[in-house]
Structures are given as structure tokens and as C-alpha cells.
Amino acid sequence: MSILKELIEDLKADLKQAGYEVETLALEPSNRRDLGEYQLNDAMQLAKAYHENPREIATKIVKVLEEDNRFENINIAGPGFINISLSDSYTKEILNRMNQDLFSNIEKKEKKKIIIDYGGANVAKALHVGHLRSANIGEALKRLARMMGYEVLGDAHLGDYGRPLGFVVLEIQKMYPELPYFDKDYTGDFSELTLPITNEDLEKIYPLASQKAKEDESYLEEGREVTNKIQNHERGYYDLWKKIVEISKEDIKNVYDLLNTEFDLWLGESDAAEYFEELNQIFEEKELLVESEGAKIVHLEEENDKAPMPPLLFVKSNGTLSYETTDLAAILQRKKEYNPDEIWYVVDNRQGLHFEQIFRATRKAKLVDDNVVLEHVGFGTMNGKDGKPFKTRDGGVMSLKGLIALVKEETLKRLSPETVGEEEKDSIAMDVAISALKYADLLPYRETDYVFEVEKFSDLEGKTGPYLLYSTIRMKSLLKKAEGIDAKEIQKLKGEAEKNIALTLLELPTVLNHALESKSLSEITEFIYQLTSYYNKFYAENKVLTEEDKELQESWIVLTSLVYKVNTMLLDILGMKVPEKM
Numbered sequence: 400m401s402i403l404k405e406l407i408e409d410l411k412a413d414l415k416q417a418g419y420e421v422e423t424l425a426l427e428p429s430n431r432r433d434l435g436e437y438q439l440n441d442a443m444q445l446a447k448a449y450h451e452n453p454r455e456i457a458t459k460i461v462k463v464l465e466e467d468n469r470f471e472n473i474n475i476a477g478p479g480f481i482n483i484s485l486s487d488s489y490t491k492e493i494l495n496r497m498n499q500d501l502f503s504n505i506e507k508k509e510k511k512k513i514i515i516d517y518g519g520a521n522v523a524k525a526l527h528v529g530h531l532r533s534a535n536i537g538e539a540l541k542r543l544a545r546m547m548g549y550e551v552l553g554d555a556h557l558g559d560y561g562r563p564l565g566f567v568v569l570e571i572q573k574m575y576p577e578l579p580y581f582d583k584d585y586t587g588d589f590s591e592l593t594l595p596i597t598n599e600d601l602e603k604i605y606p607l608a609s610q611k612a613k614e615d616e617s618y619l620e621e622g623r624e625v626t627n628k629i630q631n632h633e634r635g636y637y638d639l640w641k642k643i644v645e646i647s648k649e650d651i652k653n654v655y656d657l658l659n660t661e662f663d664l665w666l667g668e669s670d671a672a673e674y675f676e677e678l679n680q681i682f683e684e685k686e687l688l689v690e691s692e693g694a695k696i697v698h699l700e701e702e703n704d705k706a707p708m709p710p711l712l713f714v715k716s717n718g719t720l721s722y723e724t725t726d727l728a729a730i731l732q733r734k735k736e737y738n739p740d741e742i743w744y745v746v747d748n749r750q751g752l753h754f755e756q757i758f759r760a761t762r763k764a765k766l767v768d769d770n771v772v773l774e775h776v777g778f779g780t781m782n783g784k785d786g787k788p789f790k791t792r793d794g795g796v797m798s799l800k801g802l803i804a805l806v807k808e809e810t811l812k813r814l815s816p817e818t819v820g821e822e823e824k825d826s827i828a829m830d831v832a833i834s835a836l837k838y839a840d841l842l843p844y845r846e847t848d849y850v851f852e853v854e855k856f857s858d859l860e861g862k863t864g865p866y867l868l869y870s871t872i873r874m875k876s877l878l879k880k881a882e883g884i885d886a887k888e889i890q891k892l893k894g895e896a897e898k899n900i901a902l903t904l905l906e907l908p909t910v911l912n913h914a915l916e917s918k919s920l921s922e923i924t925e926f927i928y929q930l931t932s933y934y935n936k937f938y939a940e941n942k943v944l945t946e947e948d949k950e951l952q953e954s955w956i957v958l959t960s961l962v963y964k965v966n967t968m969l970l971d972i973l974g975m976k977v978p979e980k981m
């Protein structure tokens with residue numbers, strides 16, 4: 400049980416001793432800490448239930464509380480609100496307990512297997528800013544859920560299937576018709592061939608080919624045919640497609656590495672498509688498929704729909720599978736191969752209808768048991784100053800690499816030349832840039848849009864990633880300098896700053912739980928800023944290393960190490976790396 404919960408249970412027992420029973424305690428942190436750190440508001444409710452005057456009830460409760468040496472500064476305000484503070488001895492006890500075992504203060508969840516589908520990068524196409532939030536939020540949720548005790552698998556769900564890749568292969572055929580992939584008589588081993596095409600080439604071919612397909616009907620038709628060949632595993636075409644996936648995947652992995660994003664599964668839409676036959680059979684057997692203009696669709700309307708619900712396109716009239724169908728097949732695959740209790744899709748809010756459709760179709764076909772949770776964890780967009788999704792200066796789509804480079808340029812300017820050497824400058828600036836981007840991205844509530852402001856995000860002051868890194872590095876360096884001092888526990892506290900740190904730390908389990916429930920990291924980002932600010936205030940007010948009172952000095956070192964531990968744990972959840980210096 401968390402310390403705060405334990406405290407609440409004990410307070411309930413105190414109330415009971417005063418003659419009153421409550422089910423949930425009305426304990427609120429106060430914003431006037433000088434009057435009392437918490438406000439206990441139960442007397443007002445109890446007055447109704449017990450038909451007594453609230454002030455009299457409060458008086459009786461206060462009598463009991465006064466006997467409890469964990470509390471001090473107990474007083475009644477207004478009609479019966481009780482102000483109450485934690486005593487110094489109890490505050491020390493709390494801090495020491497957390498320091499000994501941080502995790503015992505965090506309640507583990509019941510066993511559950513969760514698949515988080517995030518990333519969603521598309522093969523042969525540069526990752527762009529739209530992929531940033533999915534990576535950041537998905538990765539952080541994975542780490543958080545895992546820390547809370549769940550079994551979690553992160554799946555990249557690569558966009559490696561469908562027409563765009565057919566066009567890419569077609570365009571390569573037009574550029575290099577002599578390649579053995581297009582030679583019917585070639586009998587060699589394709590996997591031994593090297594392609595004269597790099598990832599950069601692919602990133603250029605993709606938009607070029609898509610454009611041609613838009614403008615030229617016969618190109619579109621050819622592209623369709625090539626797509627079918629790939630999907631039917633036709634020798635040569637299929638092998639070239641595999642090669643393209645391989646080249647592109649390596650680059651995609653590099654970008655995700657930069658973002659400290661690690662997937663357990665690198666499955667793609669094409670892996671899911673292998674389950675299509677089986678999926679089709681289930682839908683046929685349940686008589687869910689309806690013929691419509693040569694295509695097969697699934698009707699999804701429900702009685703209480705407020706907005707029209709379009710049918711799901713199951714198989715297109717030309718026989719190819721839709722994006723919806725690959726997602727349904729992926730659910731079947733996940734059920735069969737991993738049997739998860741929950742699947743979370745960390746995907747842009749603009750795909751809300753898509754997920755509503757596939758969830759409805761999944762339920763209708765009973766692809767998973769009714770109690771399996773399917774959730775679209777949607778998010779808002781990162782916008783430019785004009786309020787529209789962030790673009791490059793000339794209005795193009797900003798690649799993720801370009802965006803990272805932009806922020807890195809900014810953080811590079813702010814590294815201290817006295818501490819950071821030439822040879823390490825680059826990698827440190829990268830760590831700082833990623834943390835700037837991640838923190839700014841995770842700070843607003845998940846579904847809220849936000850505006851990209853590179854100077855603000857990179858600032859060493861304020862609610863930013865660099866501020867947190869800088870402060871955490873400073874804690875570490877203080878601890879290093881204090882290595883010779885045998886500091887075991889907190890024996891003494893001096894001022895308000897330490898008290899604020901303790902009260903903030905008490906909220907940690909609640910914050911982690913809320914973050915997991917809301918699947919938004921904003922409370923964690925706020926919490927770590929709050930804690931760090933209180934610590935920095937303490938740091939500015941006290942000279943730990945030269946403090947002459949040894950008990951106080953040891954206590955401060957332990958306090959620093961506790962805050963440092965919490966910070967590193969939370970920064971790690973957010974996917975931010977703390978460099979040695981900056």
C-alpha cells in the first residue's frame with residue numbers, strides 16, 4: 400500500500416475513534432500550507448449523516464488527532480474544516496521509507512498482457528512529424544505500464560503493405576528494367592543481390608511514384624498489377640519488395656533509436672495479411688459480408704448512433720485488402736500469437752473513425768473475447784504558429800530527422816563550452832534535443848494540440864526537458880562530490896523546501912496511477928517539474944557540501960539522492976536520457 404493510502408486508512412481509524420465512520424476520506428492538499436498542509440473536510444458530510452453540528456464533529460475529531468504524533472498544527476476553520484499538517488518526525492519517517500524502497504510506495508497492478516500498437520511508420524517513406532507523438536506517447540505508456548507491473552509488448556505495426564509500395568516497385572522497374580527481379584528467366588538467389596538504391600532514393604521515389612499514379616491512369620493500373628504481384632508473392636516482385644522493406648526498416652530503426660523508442664515486435668501490415676484467409680472465413684461464416692458494387696463490405700450501424708457510421712470496406716472491388724482489413728487481420732494475429740488482455744492503439748485522433756469501425760467489426764465477428772479491451776489512445780497534433788500541422792518553411796511535410804536536427808541546432812547553442820568538450824558536443828546536444836522534444840510533446844494532455852516552439856522547448860529555464868536534465872545532472876554531481884560522506888538516513892529537516900519535497904513525493908503513486916488511467920503523461924511531466932523546482936529552491940537556499948551540522952548534511956545528501964532517484968525513474972519512463980554533463 401502506498402504511504403499516502405496508509406495515511407488515509409489511519410486517519411479513517413482516527414475518525415472512527417472519534418465516533419464517526421466514513422467510506423472515503425475527504426482529504427485535500429491545501430494551497431495555503433501555512434494554515435495547514437492538508438484540509439480534512441469530512442465534518443461537513445458527517446453533519447448530515449449524524450445530525451450534528453459540523454463544528455462539534457470537527458472538535459471531537461481534532462481531539463483524537465491531537466493524540467496522534469504524526470500530525471501538528473491542527474485547527475478548525477470556518478464551519479468545520481480541519482487544517483492539519485504532518486509533523487517533522489513523521490515527514491522524516493516518510494522520506495526514509497521511500498528512500499529505502501521507492502517501489503514499495505508504488506502499488507503493482509494485477510497481471511495483464513497488453514499490446515501497444517504505436518509508431519506506425521510506413522516503409523520507403525520518411526518518418527514525419529506525425530509519427531513523433533505516437534512514438535513518444537506509445538513508448539512512455541509502454542514503460543509506465545511495465546513499471547506498474549503489466550506485461551507489455553510494443554509493436555511497430557509497420558505500414559509495409561498496400562498500393563504505395565506497389566508504385567515504388569513499379570517506379571524502380573521503370574528506372575532499372577534490367578534488374579534480375581524483373582527477369583522471368585533469372586534463377587539465382589535474390590537475397591544475395593544488392594540493390595543500387597539507398598534509403599534516400601526510396602524516400603524520393605515514393606512521392607514521385609504516388610504523384611505519377613495520381614496523374615496517369617495507365618500508371619495507376621500498372622501499379623495495381625504490381626501490388627497484386629507482390630501480395631501474391633510472385634517471384635521477383637515479392638523479393639524486391641522484401642529488399643525494400645529491409646533497407647527502409649534499417650533507417651526507420653535508426654530514427655526510432657534517436658527517439659529512445661524500442662519495439663518488442665517489428666510486425667507489419669504484411670504479417671497481418673497472412674491471416675486474411677482465416678479472417679475472411681470467420682466473416683463469411685458469421686454472414687457479415689455484403690456485396691456492394693463488386694466490393695465486400697460490413698455494415699456497422701448501431702441503434703443509438705448519433706452520427707452516420709459508414710460500412711467497413713472489407714475487400715475492394717479489385718480484390719485488394721483495405722487498411723481496415725489489415726487491422727482486423729492484425730487483431731486475429733495478435734489473438735492467436737499473443738492472446739493479449741488489452742490492445743492500445745496510440746494513433747492520431749484523426750483516425751478515430753477507422754478504429755471505431757475496426758472495433759465494431761471485431762465485436763461483431765467475435766475475433767476476441769468480449770472482455771478483451773480494445774482502445775484507441777488518440778492524440779492531438781503538433782502545430783506550427785499558424786495553428787495548422789507543423790510544416791517545413793516552404794510548406795512541405797517536415798521529416799522527423801529534419802525536425803530533430805532543427806532542435807539539435809538549438810540545443811547545441813546552449814551547451815556550456817566550459818564543461819562540454821568538442822568531441823562529445825554532438826552526442827550531448829542530441830540527448831538534450833530529444834529530451835526537449837519529448838518533454839514538450841508529453842506536457843500537454845494527450846488529446847490537446849500544441850504549438851512547436853523550438854527556442855522555448857530548448858530553454859534551460861522553465862518547464863522544459865533541458866531544465867530537468869540540467870537539474871538532474873546537478874543532483875548527480877552533488878552526490879558524487881559527497882561520496883565520502885556516509886549518509887544513511889534523514890535525521891533532521893530544516894525548512895519549508897524539504898517539507899515541500901516530501902509532500903510532493905507523497906503524491907507520486909497517485910500521479911502514476913492517474914497517468915496510466917488517462918493514458919496521458921502530462922501529470923508525470925508536471926510532477927517532475929514541480930519536484931525539481933522544489934529541490935532547486937532547496938539547493939539555492941542551502942550549501943550542502945559545506946554544512947557544518949553533520950546530521951543535517953547527511954540528511955540533505957539522502958534527500959538529494961531520493962529526489963535524484965525519482966527523477967531518473969520518471970525521466971526514463973518519459974524516454975529521456977540524462978547525459979553526464981551539458
Ligand code: ARG
Nearest residue numbers: 516519520521556558726746
Ligand atoms: N501506418 C499508419 C499511418 O501512417 C499508422 C498505423 C497505425 N496503427 C494501426 N494499427 N492502424 O497512418
